[in-house]
Amino acid sequence: MAEVEEPREQVSAFPSRRSPGFPTGRALRPSAKVLPEHARGHNRSLVLQLLYRAGTQSRADVARGTGLTRVTVSDLIAELMSEGLVIETGERESPRPGKPGTLLDINRSAFHIVGVDLSAFAVFRGAILDLDGRIITSAEIPLANSVGADASDKVLALVDELVAGATAPLLGIGVGSPGVVDREGVILSAPNLGWTGLPLQDMLAERFSLPTFVINDANAAVLAEHSFGDANGDIMLVKIGHGVGAGLLVGGSPLYGSRYAAGEIGHVVVGTDGGAECSCGKYGCLETWLATPRLDARLERARTSADREDILRQAGHRLGIALAPVVGALDLAEIVLSGPVELLDGPLSQATLDTLRSRTMEEFHGHVVLRMTELGDDIVLRGAAVAVLSSQLGFS
Amino acid sequence: MAEVEEPREQVSAFPSRRSPGFPTGRALRPSAKVLPEHARGHNRSLVLQLLYRAGTQSRADVARGTGLTRVTVSDLIAELMSEGLVIETGERESPRPGKPGTLLDINRSAFHIVGVDLSAFAVFRGAILDLDGRIITSAEIPLANSVGADASDKVLALVDELVAGATAPLLGIGVGSPGVVDREGVILSAPNLGWTGLPLQDMLAERFSLPTFVINDANAAVLAEHSFGDANGDIMLVKIGHGVGAGLLVGGSPLYGSRYAAGEIGHVVVGTDGGAECSCGKYGCLETWLATPRLDARLERARTSADREDILRQAGHRLGIALAPVVGALDLAEIVLSGPVELLDGPLSQATLDTLRSRTMEEFHGHVVLRMTELGDDIVLRGAAVAVLSSQLGFS
DNA sequence: GCGAGTTCGTAAGCTTTACTAACAAACATG
DNA sequence: CATGTTTGTTAGTAAAGCTTACGAACTCGC
Numbered sequence: 001m002a003e004v005e006e007p008r009e010q011v012s013a014f015p016s017r018r019s020p021g022f023p024t025g026r027a028l029r030p031s032a033k034v035l036p037e038h039a040r041g042h043n044r045s046l047v048l049q050l051l052y053r054a055g056t057q058s059r060a061d062v063a064r065g066t067g068l069t070r071v072t073v074s075d076l077i078a079e080l081m082s083e084g085l086v087i088e089t090g091e092r093e094s095p096r097p098g099k100p101g102t103l104l105d106i107n108r109s110a111f112h113i114v115g116v117d118l119s120a121f122a123v124f125r126g127a128i129l130d131l132d133g134r135i136i137t138s139a140e141i142p143l144a145n146s147v148g149a150d151a152s153d154k155v156l157a158l159v160d161e162l163v164a165g166a167t168a169p170l171l172g173i174g175v176g177s178p179g180v181v182d183r184e185g186v187i188l189s190a191p192n193l194g195w196t197g198l199p200l201q202d203m204l205a206e207r208f209s210l211p212t213f214v215i216n217d218a219n220a221a222v223l224a225e226h227s228f229g230d231a232n233g234d235i236m237l238v239k240i241g242h243g244v245g246a247g248l249l250v251g252g253s254p255l256y257g258s259r260y261a262a263g264e265i266g267h268v269v270v271g272t273d274g275g276a277e278c279s280c281g282k283y284g285c286l287e288t289w290l291a292t293p294r295l296d297a298r299l300e301r302a303r304t305s306a307d308r309e310d311i312l313r314q315a316g317h318r319l320g321i322a323l324a325p326v327v328g329a330l331d332l333a334e335i336v337l338s339g340p341v342e343l344l345d346g347p348l349s350q351a352t353l354d355t356l357r358s359r360t361m362e363e364f365h366g367h368v369v370l371r372m373t374e375l376g377d378d379i380v381l382r383g384a385a386v387a388v389l390s391s392q393l394g395f396s
Numbered sequence: 397m398a399e400v401e402e403p404r405e406q407v408s409a410f411p412s413r414r415s416p417g418f419p420t421g422r423a424l425r426p427s428a429k430v431l432p433e434h435a436r437g438h439n440r441s442l443v444l445q446l447l448y449r450a451g452t453q454s455r456a457d458v459a460r461g462t463g464l465t466r467v468t469v470s471d472l473i474a475e476l477m478s479e480g481l482v483i484e485t486g487e488r489e490s491p492r493p494g495k496p497g498t499l500l501d502i503n504r505s506a507f508h509i510v511g512v513d514l515s516a517f518a519v520f521r522g523a524i525l526d527l528d529g530r531i532i533t534s535a536e537i538p539l540a541n542s543v544g545a546d547a548s549d550k551v552l553a554l555v556d557e558l559v560a561g562a563t564a565p566l567l568g569i570g571v572g573s574p575g576v577v578d579r580e581g582v583i584l585s586a587p588n589l590g591w592t593g594l595p596l597q598d599m600l601a602e603r604f605s606l607p608t609f610v611i612n613d614a615n616a617a618v619l620a621e622h623s624f625g626d627a628n629g630d631i632m633l634v635k636i637g638h639g640v641g642a643g644l645l646v647g648g649s650p651l652y653g654s655r656y657a658a659g660e661i662g663h664v665v666v667g668t669d670g671g672a673e674c675s676c677g678k679y680g681c682l683e684t685w686l687a688t689p690r691l692d693a694r695l696e697r698a699r700t701s702a703d704r705e706d707i708l709r710q711a712g713h714r715l716g717i718a719l720a721p722v723v724g725a726l727d728l729a730e731i732v733l734s735g736p737v738e739l740l741d742g743p744l745s746q747a748t749l750d751t752l753r754s755r756t757m758e759e760f761h762g763h764v765v766l767r768m769t770e771l772g773d774d775i776v777l778r779g780a781a782v783a784v785l786s787s788q789l790g791f792s
Numbered sequence: 793g794c795g796a797g798t799t800c801g802t803a804a805g806c807t808t809t810a811c812t813a814a815c816a817a818a819c820a821t822g
Numbered sequence: 823c824a825t826g827t828t829t830g831t832t833a834g835t836a837a838a839g840c841t842t843a844c845g846a847a848c849t850c851g852c
Contacts, residue, residue, distance in 0.1 A: 032463065033438075033439055033442060033462055033463045033464050033839090034435040034438045034439060035435065035808090035838090035839065035840085036432060036435060036807085036808050036809050036810090036837090036838065036839070036840095037808070037809085038435065039430040039431065039432060039434065039435050039808095039809070039810090039838095040808080040809065040810090042429075042430045043429055043430060043809090043810085046429060058828095058829075058830090059829075059830065060828070060829055060830075066429055067428065067429045068429050068810080068811095069810070069811065069812080070829075070830065070831090071810075071811075071812085071830085071831075071832090072809080072810050072811075073830095074830060074831070075809090075810085094818090094819060094820080094828090095820095096819085096820080096827085096828080097819060097820040097821075097826070097827045097828070098818075098819060098820080098826085098827040098828025098829065099816095099817060099818040099819055099827080099828050099829040099830080100818070100819065100828085100829080101828080101829060101830085102829080102830080180760070189759070233654040234653065234654050236725070246725060248725065248726070250646060250651060255646060255726065256727075257630065257726060257727020257728070258629040258630050258727050258728060258729035258763075259727055259729075259760070259763060260727070261727040261760040261761060262725065262726055262727040263725060263727075264724055264727065264757065264760045264761070265721060265724040265725050267724075267756070267757040267760070268720050268721050268724040268755060268756055268757075269720065269754070269755040269756075270721075271667070271668040272667040272668050272669050272717065273668050273669065280757060282754070282755075321668065322721045323721070324664050324665065324721075325661060325664050325666075325718045325719070325720075325721045325722050326721050326722055326725045328660055328661040328663075328664040329632070329642060329644065329658065329659060329661050329722045329726075330644070330651065330653060330658055330725075330726075331652075331653020331654050331655055331656070331657040331658040331659075331660065332653075332654060333654035333655075358665070358678070359664060359665035359678075360663070360664055360665075361660065361663040361664075361676060363585070364576070364655070364657040364660045364663070365657060365660070367654075367655060429810090431809085431810065431811090431837090432808090432809060432810070432811095432836090432837050432838050432839090433837070433838085435837095435838070435839085436837080436838060436839090439838090439839085454799095454800075454801090455800075455801065456799070456800055456801080464839080465839070465840065465841085466800075466801065466802085467801090467802075467803090467839075467840075467841085468838080468839050468840080469801095470801060470802065471838090471839085490799090490847090490848060490849080491849095492798085492799080492848085492849080493797070493798045493799070493848060493849040493850070494797090494798040494799025494800065494847075494848055494849075495798085495799050495800040495801080495846060495847040495848055496799085496800080496847070496848065497799080497800055497801085498800080498801080793852100794851100794852090795850105795851095795852090796849100796850085796851085796852105797848105797849085797850080797851100798847100798848080798849080798850100799846100799847085799848080799849100800845105800846080800847080800848095801844105801845095801846085801847105802843100802844085802845090802846105803842100803843085803844080803845105804841105804842085804843085804844105805840100805841090805842085805843105806839105806840075806841075806842100807838100807839090807840075807841100808837100808838085808839090808840095809836100809837085809838085810835100810836090810837090811834100811835075811836075811837095812833105812834085812835075812836100813832105813833085813834085813835100814831100814832085814833085814834105815830105815831085815832080815833105816829100816830095816831085816832100817828100817829080817830090817831105818827100818828085818829080819826105819827080819828080819829100820825100820826085820827080820828105821824100821825085821826085821827105822823100822824095822825085822826105
């Protein structure tokens with residue numbers, strides 16, 4: 001019995017079955033046939049998802065929650081238990097009549113995940129996380145200006161260290177990298193790290209024999225916000241640091257763009273009144289207004305706190321100008337900012353919101369929410385872990 | 397055996413089975429369980445899709461094209477033939493060895509579709525189309541300034557006329573309407589027609605007992621461009637007329653937005669240097685630069701052809717300014733313009749493209765293509781028909 | 793002309809999956 | 823303590839696509 005379609009052979013922590021999931025649902029791609037076993041995988045994910053989210057409950061509860069019958073749920077649960085993914089946690093103490101149910105939960109400590117963030121300044125950060133996305137241990141390796149192969153060697157070294165220190169079977173490795181990353185985890189271009197066409201995902205998967213996922217850092221961040229934050233509906237996460245980038249989640253799934261460059265808004269020119277010269281050669285790019293080095297430099301020159309506020313407000317204003325057409329086109333529910341709180345939270349984000357409101361139509365887009373993420377500096381790390389979770393367990 | 401989930405009972409042209417399709421594929425919705433019959437529906441659509449696109453071929457060809465076995469394909473084809481959707485068209489004249497296959501095709505003249513465009517100026521347009529989207533007959537009804545119930549009565553009258561003149565069983569009714577339309581085909585707001593919360597889809601479905609789909613006009617247009625035009629990848633269709641709106645297709649499916657207002661970019665302010673006062677009260681909205689009445693008025697005041705060109709170029713420039721952040725955020729493959737060719741095709745679209753190139757990053761988004769649609773004034777009509785096709789046959 | 797090889801479509805039987813029906817176990821309530 | 827409720831499991835059924843096998847119809851080489 002040959003596997004139907006398994007493009008890349010990766011060793012999984014699960015003995016029997018990899019959740020196949022459905023074809024991506026794209027109406028027009030030459031989408032694949034669906035076999036009964038695919039349906040099984042879908043329902044399996046459904047059960048897993050319910051347990052993950054709603055927590056401890058009985059088989060009968062799961063049956064009601066998914067719409068499947070108790071028989072089918074029992075069967076799926078047996079499979080999941082044999083893989084060690086689900087455990088029985090005892091009996092329900094019954095305040096109601098009838099036989100008390102056997103309570104189930106995801107075995108939240110049975111597997112760990114390696115998450116890596118390559119987007120911080122001058123340092124690669126990594127961590128081991130549990131299935132709930134909590135950080136168990138973390139590690140760092142200074143970048144020391146390395147680029148190219150030196151830099152990718154440091155990624156390998158960092159993951160080496162994390163994998164060696166793991167205290168539970170690993171579900172996989174997730175990496176959030178700056179730059180343009182394709183669907184196979186090849187980093188097509190990451191100028192700051194001197195990478196072009198680096199197949200980091202394959203390199204890691206081969207070296208560690210673990211399911212590995214390399215994605216863009218802003219996409220990782222928006223995944224984290226979706227899973228661990230309060231995000232609902234279509235959201236855009238704007239990540240402001242040494243550069244400016246964004247991740248978009250539409251209908252629950254990340255938007256890649258036609259050449260994997262979705263969210264690359266840092267070098268879009270903002271406004272029609274010039275602006276400072278950018279490293280890219282143009283004038284008035286979003287990064288010239290918002291990248292933290294530029295912003296810090298401008299703030300240092302400020303004399304009064306009113307000056308500081310003006311500078312921050314101006315930056316926020318520019319962000320609002322750039323985001324207004326995007327909000328209009330996508331009808332976003334939420335815009336989340338990620339970056340240095342002391343810069344972003346306050347006059348800057350307030351000015352962004354004000355500008356957004358004054359440049360879009362209240363009736364259509366007045367409902368858009370703008371806020372800071374509450375996930376702090378771990379957002380990319382945790383988002384990379386979500387990518388692993390989502391692919392290995394079949395949900396996000 | 398109860399239907400699993402059929403929110404709205406609609407009479408279909410098909411006796412036995414409505415293609416159920418899969419849940420929308422949104423990772424995080426409380427997505428539904430999948431039964432074997434859902435898989436069947438998916439594979440059924442796959443076969444239909446292949447026949448629709450690739451045209452005449454044998455059962456064995458279909459099996460190779462879909463990855464299903466010849467046995468399964470035979471079974472599905474038998475089902476489709478019993479519904480009158482597929483017919484045998486003769487034997488292949490064999491240049492190759494082996495038994496010649498029996499050629500099959502979609503029965504392209506067996507069903508017709510009603511398509512309606514409510515977005516034209518001062519007139520409602522409708523047509524009967526065949527399964528290939530060709531217009532068989534068309535009809536119009538002058539709007540004569542009616543609004544509210546008078547206007548919706550005219551829609552009913554127009555569809556009455558078309559349905560009465562149909563010469564084949566109807567697959568369904570598709571309507572492209574201006575304004576904000578939700579997923580159930582309720583027109584939440586269409587100011588020009590005086591509609592608020594008008595359940596047009598239900599009204600038509602009930603009156604004609606046919607599957608009916610009411611969608612936004614720009615979304616219809618982008619569907620048409622996708623199906624009948626050359627569009628590939630993620631596209632945005634910008635529809636310029638008395639207003640300015642857009643439809644977005646991401647990963648092959650339309651983008652609705654969190655409150656069904658995606659694509660409503662007409663009242664986004666463009667640039668940071670003021671602009672004319674808009675009917676909405678703001679200054680410098682995209683519509684003040686591009687809506688055809690404003691543009692025509694400005695062009696009438698032009699003295700020389702150089703003046704005319706300047707005006708058109710300025711308008712195109714503004715469109716480029718508005719689109720640059722959207723291109724950056726979505727990494728669009730293509731932007732398609734729909735509207736009066738004499739205004740849009742030439743200096744205007746050239747200026748839009750120039751502006752787009754000068755305000756985005758060549759490496760990331762230099763590949764974006766900007767062009768006029770070739771579907772002309774029938775684009776909404778045909779897109780509305782695509783909505784019917786896509787839902788009733790399970791593809792687009 | 794004819795056997796060998798190829799391709800097509802179908803028949804029969806198998807495997808997977810989720811379903812229904814039925815039941816024993818375990819509990820609350822009157 | 824009898825009754826009703828809820829849980830989880832066993833047994834059997836229906837749907838779907840698969841594999842295997844086969845007759846029909848064709849081309850090609852001798």
